[in-house]
Structure formats: structure tokens, C-alpha cells
Amino acid sequence: MRPFFCRKCMSTGTILVLYVIAAVAMIGLVKLLVHLSTSVDLAVARTDLQTPTPAELLRALVIHAQWLYIISMMVGVPWPASLQWPLQVIGGIWSSTSGSSIGFECILKGNKAAPVAIQQLLICLFTPAGVLCGVLIIEAGIHYLRPARSKHAGHDFASVVMCIVFMFLPNWVNTALSLFTCVGLDNPVEPPYQAQAVGSWWVEDMSQLCYNRSSYHRGWALGLGIPLTLLFCVALPAGVFVFMWYSRKQGKLADMDFQRHYGFVYRQWKDDWCWWESVALLQTIALVIVSTFGFALGGYHQCLLSSTVLAIVGMLLLAVKPFKCPAAGRVAVFSVCVLFFTTQAALSFIPSTNINPGPVYGNIMGAVILLANVVFLASTTWQLVKVVDWAALMTAMRKPACCRRPGGRR
Numbered sequence: 001m002r003p004f005f006c007r008k009c010m011s012t013g014t015i016l017v018l019y020v021i022a023a024v025a026m027i028g029l030v031k032l033l034v035h036l037s038t039s040v041d042l043a044v045a046r047t048d049l050q051t052p053t054p055a056e057l058l059r060a061l062v063i064h065a066q067w068l069y070i071i072s073m074m075v076g077v078p079w080p081a082s083l084q085w086p087l088q089v090i091g092g093i094w095s096s097t098s099g100s101s102i103g104f105e106c107i108l109k110g111n112k113a114a115p116v117a118i119q120q121l122l123i124c125l126f127t128p129a130g131v132l133c134g135v136l137i138i139e140a141g142i143h144y145l146r147p148a149r150s151k152h153a154g155h156d157f158a159s160v161v162m163c164i165v166f167m168f169l170p171n172w173v174n175t176a177l178s179l180f181t182c183v184g185l186d187n188p189v190e191p192p193y194q195a196q197a198v199g200s201w202w203v204e205d206m207s208q209l210c211y212n213r214s215s216y217h218r219g220w221a222l223g224l225g226i227p228l229t230l231l232f233c234v235a236l237p238a239g240v241f242v243f244m245w246y247s248r249k250q251g252k253l254a255d256m257d258f259q260r261h262y263g264f265v266y267r268q269w270k271d272d273w274c275w276w277e278s279v280a281l282l283q284t285i286a287l288v289i290v291s292t293f294g295f296a297l298g299g300y301h302q303c304l305l306s307s308t309v310l311a312i313v314g315m316l317l318l319a320v321k322p323f324k325c326p327a328a329g330r331v332a333v334f335s336v337c338v339l340f341f342t343t344q345a346a347l348s349f350i351p352s353t354n355i356n357p358g359p360v361y362g363n364i365m366g367a368v369i370l371l372a373n374v375v376f377l378a379s380t381t382w383q384l385v386k387v388v389d390w391a392a393l394m395t396a397m398r399k400p401a402c403c404r405r406p407g408g409r410r
Helices: 010-043 056-074 081-098 117-145 146-180 216-249 256-266 276-292 300-319 324-348 359-387 391-397
Strands: 183-186 201-204
Touching: 010 056, 010 081, 010 117, 010 146, 010 256, 056 081, 056 146, 056 276, 056 324, 056 359, 081 359, 117 146, 117 216, 146 216, 146 256, 146 276, 183 324, 216 256, 256 276, 276 300, 300 324, 324 359
Parallel strands: none
Antiparallel strands: 183 201
16 A cells, blocks of 8 residues: 655665564464463353453454554545644554565566566565465464474464454455546647647556557556455355355354354454455445545545445445444444444545635644544553453463463363
């Protein structure tokens, strides 16, 4: 995803250091989310539905940060100075490992087979594979030091893969759709004037005419963009829906072994709505689509469409109530309300024919937006801190998986 702010080229060493730091941080976050979703939740019987589990709260924080980052990428929204730095921090969390915002174009060397723009897209696509390898290396080290865990390697691998898909889906969808983002520059004019750039140009490399036979863009868009778009936007949500619907029909949801494999996908949803993760994926995909095609839509219509998506998400959560824990559902609705307010407030930053908001208004409204998001993040984090039994968590991480039983006893 492209950041809404510009950045000068940094040195090669700085770029690589930032990339490694971001990758290590993402590996740690994936490992924590997987552990909270399997080891801790499975060690305690879910009898109290009034308190969200640590995994549910952490997922709520991750989704809020993801969606806030997607909103911050809206093209044409002049975010005020009071929001510039906070949104850069959010952008750094999600985009540093993608290669699109830490200046990889400064060190990449293009060639006919893979120009710089294509190399950046490939980095965005394959970074999750690197994170997966990093997590698996950590798991291999744990299994080597504690051989008793080795028979659960399959459980860990399935959970890690699904967690990485959850974390990187917005980046994957944006990368796939960015192959189709084109913008018109010049319109044809009457002689003696001459337009220099008539046609539609690829946003990632403005020297390339979109779908032109002499442009490398056509081959990559048709050969890579279409398969990736079908995979991430159609096959993935449909596959999750079919798999969970079939698994529920077969009565597998309560099976402990099945939960260790696939609990990350369905354990927070009611049994009747065990396939709701596919809906959650479609919601994220919809927001990314609005953000990715911002050059064609413009800032005003991006805000309207993003608000519409968030309003539909909120209405679905209130009408269906898919969360097994009502408190977790309230956290999700709180998040959607804050993000809806953010997109609506962003509309007021866009100059119109009659009203042009000044910097004073922008900074005040920006501070209000920042406060609303900080209140959600801080309150959810505080709930997470209170819910986690840190002593039990450390004990569970030290014990071999084969020695843990429901109830947390050996």
C-alpha cells in the first residue's frame, strides 16, 4: 500500500535495518496471536461468555489498526497536521515490511524482465512468506529444544498460516488490485496545441500506458493481477465459507484436534455463524478496493464509500450478532463506530466550492479523531491486560504442549 505522505530516499543500510525491524516485529505479533488463539484459549474451558478472550481482544486491535491504515491511504484527503504523525506511525506498522513505504525503489535496479515497480509488487507479495519462514524457524527451535511438542507441529503450522493470511490480506489485495489502478493525465486538444500524455497511465509507474501492447504493464496485469485478484477476493472468502459450513455439517467444531488446527478461524463466532470469518474477509477487501482505486474515485467519494462499507459492517454486527461473546461484539461495534466517525470527519477536510476548512479547524477536528481512536485502542488494550493471566501464560509457554490439559493442570 502506498503511504499518504512522501518520503525521501534513505541510505541502503537504513532501509534494510527498518525492513528487518518491521519483519521481526511482525513475526512476534503473529507468534503472540497464534499462541493466544490456541494454547491459552484451549487450556481454559469457555464457560464465561461475559468476558472476551485475549485472542478476541488482540484481533479487535489488529483489525482496527488495519482498517485505520486503509482509511489513511485515501487519496485526495488533506489530513491535518495533528494527524500526520499518528497516521505515519500506523502506516509504519503495516507497510514497512511490504517494501512500498520504506523506499525500496531507492536501492532496486530495474531491468526489462522486472522493472522497479514490479520488483516492489513482488516484495509486497512474498514478504508474508518470509514472515512465515521466520515463525516456522522459531517453532523448529522450540521443537528441537522440547521434542515433546513435535507431534503438534501440524497444529502450529495450520494456525500460523491462517494468522498470516489474516494479517497480510489487506496488503495482498492492494498489491493485486494495484496492477489495475490507472489514471488519465492529458485530454486531446485542438491544434496547434499538443497534449503530451493522452491516455490512461499506470499509477505505480507513470511511464507505462495501461494495457498498451508496447507496455510491460499489460502482461503483468493480465498474467499476475487477474489470478491474484480471483485468489484473494473470490476464492479465499468462498473457500473459508464452504470449508466451515461443511465442517459444521460434519460436527467437527467441538473436536479438540480440529480446534487446534482451525480454531483461529471460527472459535470467536457462534456455531450457527461459524463461517462468519468469510464475511469479515469480504469487509476488509471492500475497504481495500475503495482505497486502492482512489485516484479514479477522488477523496470525496472515497470517504462516502468507506463510510457506507463501515455502516453496513456495523448494521450486520448489530443485526446478526455473530460473536460468541457479546462483550467481544460490543468491542467490534465500538471499533466500527470510531472508524465511521473518522471517515465522516475526513469529508470535512476536503475543500468544496463554498467551504474551505482552515488549518485551525483541521487541527481541532484532527485532535478529536485522534482522541476517539486512542480511547478505543487504550480501552481495548486495558481490557486485554486485565484478561490475560500473565503467570499462567508464562507457565503455558514453558510447558510442552503434550503436558497441558484443559483446566491448565499437568
